[in-house]
Amino acid sequence: MLQFPLWKRILIIGLCLLGLALAAPNMFYKRVEQHNDAATALVKNGALTAEEQGWLAGWPSWMPSGIVNLGLDLRGGAHLLAEVHLSEVYKTRMESLWPELRNALAAERGTLGAIRRVPAPDGQLRIQIANADQLPKAIEVAKTLAQPVVTLTGVGQTDLAVTGEGDTITVQLSEAERKSADERTMAQSLEIVRRRIDAAGTREPTIVRQGTDRILIEVPGIGSAEDLKALIGTTAKLTFNQVTGTATSDDQTPGAGKEVLPDAERKGLFYVLESVPVVTGDDLTDARPETDQNGRPAVGFRFNPAGARAFGDYTAAHIGEPFAIVLDGKVISAPTIQTHIAGGSGIITGNFTVQQSTDLALLLRAGALPAGMTFLEERTIGPELGADSIRAGMIASAVGFIAVVVFMVASYGLFGAFASIALFINIAFVLAFMSIIGATLTLPGIAGIVLTIGTAVDANVLIFERMREELRRGRTPARAFELGFDKAMSAIVDANVTHLMVGTILFVLGAGPVRGFAVTLIFGILASVFTAIWLVRMMIAQWFAYKRPKTVVV
Known part of the structure; x- marks a missing residue:
């Protein structure tokens, strides 16, 4: 017990310092978050604005920059429950x-x-x-x-x-x-919604399937539910159809295999199109904002080999004929084919703004939703409410920590102070673990941290009480310390294993906030075992080796 090897002391101290270093960025959350955003923008765009350059310089590049992601209830954001029209x-x-x-x-x-x-x-x-x-x-x-x-x-x-x-x-x-199509449609819808939200640069969205035909979407940091709906609420279904004529209203009967669609810009103009498209947006491999020959915003696109071949063959056979580009049931452009378009690339022109061309390119890159959606539930959580939640969580954590420290010091004196230091390291470990894996912290997660604060010292209480019993039996301090740790070990292991089992069950079977609670609970348990058994033991051993007391009061 008292012969604590040097390598073990170095390892324990090194792990504690590493945990503190990895948790430290969370103390400067806004600054580190802006630094990370600027670093991401630099990789993505190759250049930074003056403001982003300031953000990048606001945190040392040699320091860890991982932070805990804040959930919807802490950051604010939007919540949607969508029904897919299978x-x-x-x-x-x-x-x-x-x-x-x-x-x-x-x-x-x-x-x-x-x-x-x-x-x-x-x-x-x-x-x-x-x-x-x-x-x-x-x-x-x-x-x-x-x-x-x-x-x-x-x-x-x-x-x-x-x-x-x-x-x-x-x-x-x-x-x-039908069952197979339902599964494919839901899987594709989930993936496309995720791609659209990720492309918009939001942080840690929650996108999960609920039931047979519903999708739960929670995006922290976005302005409102309306902004989120605008991002994912359109199918962005792009097709290229043959034009067979025009009409003055959509009441006209087009005939078998044809459809009448309106012009996106000119009211009162309708096109009669072949229902079966020549090429669809599914054949797109890329779409990006560009400018046309007049410098106006447009969207450039490129097809895969199959789409390029079909597009090239059609344009070669229909030179001089109009060709409709249809987006979400409206003809956004109907240019006349001037020449054979080989290579599978082209440009979509229209009365776009820069933002509209950027958004359209984003949606086309993500792909078309296979079916429409109806939003059954929508909720916006303002950042002010999230800030209030964070403040309340911090107050609860601080009160819990101070109460535990006061109790431990009052009950066990110096040894209680050792346990309190270990408790602080324990919380740092939880934040460090969550920062490394990019876990999302929610209100239930804060509850898990508060619960960890209350239960993390259980192991030390068991150890210290066992030490008292051994001292009352007349054991020497060194022997009492050794027996206190050894004999309390079985109870500590039993208690923490059962906690881990419960936390694992909550994580596997739970969803959303329940999983957030389980994550912090599991991390807290693992950290508390290390700090209570190894860190406190090392501190007591170092203290005893320095003081060499003849009698000890625990």
Whole structure:
């Protein structure tokens, strides 16, 4: 006990100093945060504004700069609960299937007779044939377009359910394909929302799926729920369609396979377009703000090889014809194809501002949401409320810390002071751990820190009480110290293992604030074991080696 090796002392002191150094940036939160923002901007843009240069110089580059991320309830921000319209995916699938199915049935026109599409609910495709007695043949032709469902639960099933009645066949997605499509749509929506928010430079957003068709979105630091909705609330669905004519209203019946869409700028102007696009935004590999030949804001784009080939082939075959660029159901540009456009790149022009071209490029890079969203719940938490929460949390932590220190010093004197120093190091370790992994601190997380303050000295209380018992039995101080640590160890291990188990369960099964509480609780437990057993033991050993007291009062 009293022979504490030098290497062990160096290791313990080194870990404590490292923990203090890593936790220190949190004491200068705003300055370090601005420094990090400037460093990120430098990497991203290659240059800094004068203000950002001041931010970068505001914190030494050789110092650690990791800080704890503040959650929505501490920083303020926006909360949204969005419902994804999964049924839109079924409708889109059927619309894209129609040209292919029409061609397949037309190839059998000699047997089936004339075919025509008839009205049907969204997500269904109904085709009427002239020769009703050939309905089984039409069903057979439609089934040739079906593909196997690629999921574990859909083995042996196809993606289309084809039925017939009278002279009409009905095609829709099979149940297995609907479930598979739902999973893909939700996964894609989550990823695209995350990309859009990350591209906007926000900090530590919470984007999680809830239930079968909902997404919870919490973004600290953003101005309001309206700002967040503006960022993610549009599908940014880009298509390039063939123009077959113009119209004066959207009431005009365009005919099979066509649609009427309005011009984005000129009221009263409508275009008749082929419903099936030549190329879609899914084929984009890049989009960035640029300027056109007149110096006006525009958006440059580039296709992947498949999109570039389709785009090039179409422009080569339709020189002199108008070509519509459609964004979210509106024609933003309808230029005439002047020449063959090879290479798969181009530019979108329109009456854009610089900010609009930047936002559009951001949305196009992130990709189109596969389905629309309805925001069922929205909430804005102001930064003032977050500041109040931080202030209240700091007061609670300070009061808890002072109360524990007073109790320990009053109960155990110098040894209580050792435990109080260890408690301070313990809190520094928690902040250091959270800074390293980029954890988010929330109000429940502060509650976890306060709970850690209250329970971190439990191990020392057990040790000190055991020391008292041994001293009362007449043990020498050195022997009492050794037995105090050794005999209290089993109780300390049992208590902390059960705490760790509970914290782990909360982290695995919980979500949001519950996980924030669990993180600080787990880190606090691990840090308290180290500080209570090793740090306090080293301090007592060093004190005893220096003082060599004959009697000790614990």
